[in-house]
Amino acid sequence: MKARLDGQCIFDEEELSIQTGGERRECVERTVAGLDGLLSIDLGERGRQIKQAGVLRAGSEAALRRKISAISAYTDGQAHTLTLDNGEEYENLRMDSFEVKAKGASGNGVCCEYEIRYTQLRG
Numbered sequence: 001m002k003a004r005l006d007g008q009c010i011f012d013e014e015e016l017s018i019q020t021g022g023e024r025r026e027c028v029e030r031t032v033a034g035l036d037g038l039l040s041i042d043l044g045e046r047g048r049q050i051k052q053a054g055v056l057r058a059g060s061e062a063a064l065r066r067k068i069s070a071i072s073a074y075t076d077g078q079a080h081t082l083t084l085d086n087g088e089e090y091e092n093l094r095m096d097s098f099e100v101k102a103k104g105a106s107g108n109g110v111c112c113e114y115e116i117r118y119t120q121l122r123g
Helices: 061-072
Strands: 003-005 017-020 024-030 039-046 048-058 080-084 089-106 109-120
Touching: 048 061, 048 089, 061 089, 061 109
Parallel strands: none
Antiparallel strands: 003 080, 017 048, 024 039, 048 109, 080 089, 089 109
């Protein structure tokens, strides 16, 4: 599966997976003097969590570091769009974390597993 972030092809297409969480609502609950029970205030829908995992490959350690830096730059608090080659599109994504897992040799280069956590913001 091929993925693009804001139209940029910064991910390798091998071993890419996307997991989407469910919608959630927020509320505030308070006790009020004179009332038996709680006062619950519904704050409406909030964003959902989306997790992307995959493997990055490069010909050298320096090239892999450049790929990692390019992806890390998207943890800027801005809203981004993730588009998959199967037509799925996730808009208003804030990249909350980009974590590099195990690094190792791969054929004629190096590779690393990664995990990205996004929050899909509500408009």
